[in-house]
Amino acid sequence: MKKTLLIISFLFTIIIACKGAKNVKTDKIVSVSKKESQKKPNIIVIMADDLGYNDVSFNGSVQIPTPNIDRIANEGVKFTNGYVSYSVCGPSRAGFITGRYQQRFGFERNPQYDPSDPIIGLALDEKTIADNLGSVGYKSGIIGKWHLGANIKNHPLNRGFDEFFGHLGGGHQYFSNMWTIEDSYAISTESQSYRTWLMRDHKPVDPVSTPKYITEEFADESVAFVERHKNDPFFLFLSYNAPHGPLQATQKYLDRFPNINNKKRKTYAAMVSALDDGVGLLLDKLTELDLDDNTLIFFLSDNGGPESKNASDNGILRGAKSSVYEGGFRVPFAIRWKGKITKGIFDKPVSSLDIMATAVALSGAKTNAEKPLDGVNLIPYLNGENNEKPHENIYLRKFDQKKFAVRNNEYKLVINKGKKELYNLDKDISETNNIAKKFPEQVKKIDEIRKTWNEELIDPIFKGLIHLKKKK
Numbered sequence: 001m002k003k004t005l006l007i008i009s010f011l012f013t014i015i016i017a018c019k020g021a022k023n024v025k026t027d028k029i030v031s032v033s034k035k036e037s038q039k040k041p042n043i044i045v046i047m048a049d050d051l052g053y054n055d056v057s058f059n060g061s062v063q064i065p066t067p068n069i070d071r072i073a074n075e076g077v078k079f080t081n082g083y084v085s086y087s088v089c090g091p092s093r094a095g096f097i098t099g100r101y102q103q104r105f106g107f108e109r110n111p112q113y114d115p116s117d118p119i120i121g122l123a124l125d126e127k128t129i130a131d132n133l134g135s136v137g138y139k140s141g142i143i144g145k146w147h148l149g150a151n152i153k154n155h156p157l158n159r160g161f162d163e164f165f166g167h168l169g170g171g172h173q174y175f176s177n178m179w180t181i182e183d184s185y186a187i188s189t190e191s192q193s194y195r196t197w198l199m200r201d202h203k204p205v206d207p208v209s210t211p212k213y214i215t216e217e218f219a220d221e222s223v224a225f226v227e228r229h230k231n232d233p234f235f236l237f238l239s240y241n242a243p244h245g246p247l248q249a250t251q252k253y254l255d256r257f258p259n260i261n262n263k264k265r266k267t268y269a270a271m272v273s274a275l276d277d278g279v280g281l282l283l284d285k286l287t288e289l290d291l292d293d294n295t296l297i298f299f300l301s302d303n304g305g306p307e308s309k310n311a312s313d314n315g316i317l318r319g320a321k322s323s324v325y326e327g328g329f330r331v332p333f334a335i336r337w338k339g340k341i342t343k344g345i346f347d348k349p350v351s352s353l354d355i356m357a358t359a360v361a362l363s364g365a366k367t368n369a370e371k372p373l374d375g376v377n378l379i380p381y382l383n384g385e386n387n388e389k390p391h392e393n394i395y396l397r398k399f400d401q402k403k404f405a406v407r408n409n410e411y412k413l414v415i416n417k418g419k420k421e422l423y424n425l426d427k428d429i430s431e432t433n434n435i436a437k438k439f440p441e442q443v444k445k446i447d448e449i450r451k452t453w454n455e456e457l458i459d460p461i462f463k464g465l466i467h468l469k470k471k472k
């Protein structure tokens, strides 16, 4: 009997011990995974719309001071050779948000605003940065301009985002008294799409509750988003429509530029200044919440400034929005990650496509091997671990115009309706001296690189805004 009791008591002890061990193990897993998730850096992408290369003071603007945007560049790294993957809004955004050259999936035109057509927009089998970050526990929000398709299948909440506050199209009006159309899906013309109510997630927002200048509304929303998600790993795409036309600003910002007499330029400067204030509010909130060291911030424009339209200034760069010259797709571009990357200037070419690759690498998200990313994780290049170049080549194709640009190290091949031009950007940043005849072997070499890349691409899968213009 005693023996039996002893055995029972022994077994009982073992069961308790095992249970205890199991509990300890579970606790450990919970605490490790919580710690891991806390370590994942927050990621913020602030994208301006049609901002000129020379219209931020970190790139030399004297006329338009941008002290807050400058904080990102001065406390982080300024890219002097930062490119986007296209020289107009929609395709450039499609590239950034997938981390892939958008010509791989046929997004090569600015999309028409057509809620009835699910093809006009981001191909549904592509993954967005919000999809990938969401898969490893990030909360994702987009505030501002979407412009990647107006069909509900392409609504941000159906493309990986948890939250949306903004407008589905481009070219939005800046004042809420202009927003006369409640339903963003009841639109039959492009110009109507500029006057829709904003949306919060899937719901139209009554303009009475959004009385501020749109740039201020978006700034306030960005601050609220960070406050709401301070304990999550978060991804915020702060997609300002400023300073894209229509040129509209409030007196508060216009008054900052008493010395600019040109009305267009003055209004543009006011719009950039409002955007800069918004960036300041967001940065202050991050500091207040002690999130500076764990938050990676990118700032860039979606394409070069359309100088004749919005009075932007691309400085010494040739060309403007839509161009295959540098002014079309080399943009103001900076990154900040306090304590993790060395402050300074980075002169080697980088791409907006690198944002996805960097985000994926830092978060541990998996990507689809059948749809490889075109960007690279920039962090090793910025903290001195890797002294190579992030990119051997930077590409641009404009299908409808039959134009190409391929930057290969210091050389850039431009193809304009069959005519080949070559520039040495190290010596001739303004692309004034075509040296194609002098260096035919360089032209041939880069053209071969172009052909190989071009074979990987498909034709555009939907008609764009250019086709609307032709109809008129």
Ligand code: CA
Residues within 6 Å of the ligand: 049, 050, 088, 089, 244, 302, 303
């Ligand atoms: Ca744009």
